[in-house]
Structures are given as C-alpha cells and as structure tokens.
Amino acid sequence: MLDTVAVENYRSLRRLVVPLHRCNVVTGPNGSGKSSLYRALRLLADSARNGAVNALAREGGLSSTMWAGAGGRGPASLKLGFAGEDFGYAVDFGMPVPGRTVFNLDPEIKAEAVWAGPVLRPSALLAERLGPAVRLRDIDDDSAGWRTSPAGLRPFDSMLSEIADPQAAPELLALRERVRSWRFYDHVRTDADAPARRPQIGTRTPVLSHDGADLAAALQTIAEIGDAAAMAEAVDDAFPGSRVEIDCTDARFEVTLRQPGMLRALTAAELSDGTLRYLLWVAALLTPRPAELTVLNEPEASLHPDLLPALAALIARSSQNSQLVVVTHAAALADGLRDRCDVNSIELAKVLGETSIVGQGLLDEPPWHWPARN
Ligand SMILES: Nc1ncnc2c1ncn2[C@@H]1O[C@H](COP(=O)(O)OP(=O)(O)O)[C@@H](O)[C@H]1O
Ligand SMILES: [Mg+2]
Numbered sequence: 001m002l003d004t005v006a007v008e009n010y011r012s013l014r015r016l017v018v019p020l021h022r023c024n025v026v027t028g029p030n031g032s033g034k035s036s037l038y039r040a041l042r043l044l045a046d047s048a049r050n051g052a053v054n055a056l057a058r059e060g061g062l063s064s065t066m067w068a069g070a071g072g073r074g075p076a077s078l079k080l081g082f083a084g085e086d087f088g089y090a091v092d093f094g095m096p097v098p099g100r101t102v103f104n105l106d107p108e109i110k111a112e113a114v115w116a117g118p119v120l121r122p123s124a125l126l127a128e129r130l131g132p133a134v135r136l137r138d139i140d141d142d143s144a145g146w147r148t149s150p151a152g153l154r155p156f157d158s159m160l161s162e163i164a165d166p167q168a169a170p171e172l173l174a175l176r177e178r179v180r181s182w183r184f185y186d187h188v189r190t191d192a193d194a195p196a197r198r199p200q201i202g203t204r205t206p207v208l209s210h211d212g213a214d215l216a217a218a219l220q221t222i223a224e225i226g227d228a229a230a231m232a233e234a235v236d237d238a239f240p241g242s243r244v245e246i247d248c249t250d251a252r253f254e255v256t257l258r259q260p261g262m263l264r265a266l267t268a269a270e271l272s273d274g275t276l277r278y279l280l281w282v283a284a285l286l287t288p289r290p291a292e293l294t295v296l297n298e299p300e301a302s303l304h305p306d307l308l309p310a311l312a313a314l315i316a317r318s319s320q321n322s323q324l325v326v327v328t329h330a331a332a333l334a335d336g337l338r339d340r341c342d343v344n345s346i347e348l349a350k351v352l353g354e355t356s357i358v359g360q361g362l363l364d365e366p367p368w369h370w371p372a373r374n
Pocket of ligand 1: 015033037069
C-alpha cells in the first residue's frame with residue numbers, strides 16, 4: 001500500500017505531499033488540481049515503463065507542464081515520488097544540458113532513488129542514480145557495501161525500467177513490477193462508436209482494457225472465475241430486476257442486458273451511455289485480478305445521478321481488494337463512499353495559482369525528502 005505521494009512543480013502542484021489510506025477520495029472546485037494529481041500518479045507509473053518522457057512530450061513538453069507560477073525560478077525540476085511502509089521511490093526530471101543534443105525540449109532524469117521504509121534517509125538508500133550508472137546497496141554483504149552497476153543508463157531512461165537483473169537488484173525489479181501494475185481509468189469511451197459497443201472475439205480477460213473494447217469478455221470472465229454474485233448484485237442494484245448476459249455467437253462476444261418488461265435483451269449498441277458506462281465500471285472494479293493501486297478519474301462522468309449510490313457501493317466493495325484513489329466532482333459519490341467505507345478525504349483548493357490540501361498544516365504533512373541531484 002502507498003502511504004504517501006509527493007509532487008513538485010507539476011502543473012498547479014507546486015509542492016504537494018499527500019497522505020494516502022486504503023480508500024482515498026479527491027475533491028475540489030474546478031481548476032483546483034484534481035486531474036493534475038491523477039496525471040502525476042499516471043506519470044509515476046509511466047516512469048516505471050520508461051514512458052514518462054513521451055508522456056510529458058504529449059502534454060507539450062517539460063516547460064509547459066512545469067509549475068508556471070511566481071517563485072518558479074532556478075533550474076527546471078519536476079519531481080514525483082511515492083512511499084509505502086516497505087519502499088519509496090522518487091524521480092526528478094530536468095532539462096538537458098544545451099549543446100549536447102538537439103532534443104532540447106526532451107526532459108532528462110536528473111536524480112532518481114529507491115529507499116527502504118517510508119522516508120528517504122541516507123541510511124535507508126537502496127539504489128541511486130549516478131549519471132549513467134546506478135549505485136546499489138549490497139544487501140547480501142553484512143558490511144552493507146555498495147556496488148555500481150555497469151548498465152549505461154541514457155539520460156532519459158528510468159533506472160527502474162533498465163536495471164532488470166533480478167539478481168543484481170531484486171528490490172528494484174519488485175518495485176518496478178508493482179508500479180507497472182497500478183491501474184488507471186479515465187473517461188472510457190461510451191459514444192455511439194465506442195469500442196465497448198462492438199462485438200469482439202472473446203478471450204479470458206481478468207483486466208478490462210483502457211478503451212473498454214473487451215468489456216463482454218471481461219464480464220464473462222468475472223461470471224466464470226470471479227465474483228459472479230457481486231456482479232449480479234451490482235447490476236441489480238443499478239437496474240432493478242436486470243441481468244447481464246454475454247452473447248457468444250460465432251466466438252464474438254457481445255454484452256446484452258435483460259431488463260424487466262423488455263421482450264428481448266438490449267445489445268451493447270442499444271444501451272444508453274450511462275448504462276454502458278456503469279457496466280464498464282462493473283467490469284473494471286470487480287476484476288478477478290485486482291491491482292495494488294487503482295486510480296479513477298471522475299468515474300461519475302455521464303452517469304445518471306440515480307446511479308451514484310450503486311457506483312459508490314461498487315467502488316467501496318473494490319476497496320477491499322485494491323487501494324483506491326478516486327478523483328470526483330460528484331458530492332453524492334463522495335458522500336456515498338464516506339457512508340460505506342473508511343474514506344481519507346483529500347479536498348484540494350487553488351490559492352495564488354498553487355494547489356494545496358484544505359486543512360493540511362505543515363505539521364500534518366507527511367515527512368518527505370527528495371533525492372539530491374549529483
Ligand atoms: N504549468 C502550469 N503551471 C501552473 N498552473 C497550471 C499549469 N498548467 C495548468 N495549470 C493550472 O492547473 C489548474 C488545475 O487543473 P486541473 O488539474 O485540470 O484541475 P481540476 O481537475 O481540479 O479541474 C488549472 O487551473 C490550470 O490553469
Ligand atoms: Mg479535472
């Protein structure tokens with residue numbers, strides 16, 4: 001479980017240290033920084049796949065994603081990190097040295113570290129980046145000596161993704177696999193041409209894809225090897241008397257919904273946006289293979305307000321199997337979650353262009369240290 005997420009200089013998050021519990025709900029007015037926090041978490045996960053540099057480029061490059069407010073002088077430095085009881089990780093992106101490259105807008109990794117326990121201290125350091133090399137603590141050596149890996153890291157490679165030798169760096173590999181397993185769902189399409197509406201060749205699907213194209217297979221997988229009773233209950237909760245049936249004619253799987261009073265089941269192509277969206281959440285949240293961390297951005301989008309209590313129940317149930325961060329605009333969803341589980345409420349506000357956590361004093365902020373640039 002993650003206990004802390006820290007962000008510095010990313011969009012409106014000039015400096016934010018967020019304490020996390022099992023079930024976390026992020027709220028706040030428009031423009032307060034909710035989506036920025038969601039994207040910061042996704043960038044961290046991208047980092048472990050070596051995708052952060054590309055992800056930053058898609059957002060317009062480091063210069064437009066860096067905090068743009070007053071006091072933003074000094075060398076560009078966008079920092080992201082997290083820590084749990086066992087491990088912590090942080091990365092610091094900056095600009096390349098001019099002249100060495102023509103990719104002058106591509107961010108580089110200037111510092112990166114993995115440590116044991118909740119806070120980075122010199123004695124807790126397990127691995128740190130030293131230019132193109134990685135310094136690793138020798139855990140087999142009682143004198144706790146250090147070794148330098150020969151790997152030639154390029155300035156845009158994360159050490160998490162490059163040091164893949166399980167013998168040399170078992171903790172890095174374990175950490176990488178954990179971060180890669182984090183799951184993000186953000187506005188899955190439900191429009192008329194949405195992939196989720198089209199029949200698809202079905203294969204066992206324990207994890208719904210990001211575009212929802214494998215919805216039918218994912219629901220059928222839950223029916224066969226997952227919590228079929230929870231799925232039936234979640235559907236009945238939202239649409240009383242209804243049940244999902246997967247039509248598997250010709251190996252093409254299609255979602256259908258059998259509703260009271262209807263002569264035939266409605267197919268995915270005929271379902272309303274809201275109904276389809278809810279079924280996507282059923283498939284995502286009742287996954288038979290829960291992730292360590294699941295992050296949802298505005299799950300209420302395009303759902304009828306009547307469905308919010310059922311969605312809250314579904315999300316609350318999934319928090320038994322996965323740590324959750326739910327970013328939401330909908331007070332009814334946040335309240336519904338607070339009624340059903342022990343929620344850590346994170347209310348964001350923007351003050352002088354800078355995102356802060358409402359009610360968080362300096363003393364409430366979890367301790368956090370960034371790795372130094374070498
Ligand atoms: N580079 C930047 N520096 C400072 N603020 C930024 C930067 N980029 C975007 N913002 C601001 O960040 C705010 C938060 O945006 P966002 O996270 O989308 O808010 P929310 O999801 O809460 O509506 C916006 O008001 C936007 O103006
Ligand atoms: Mg937003």
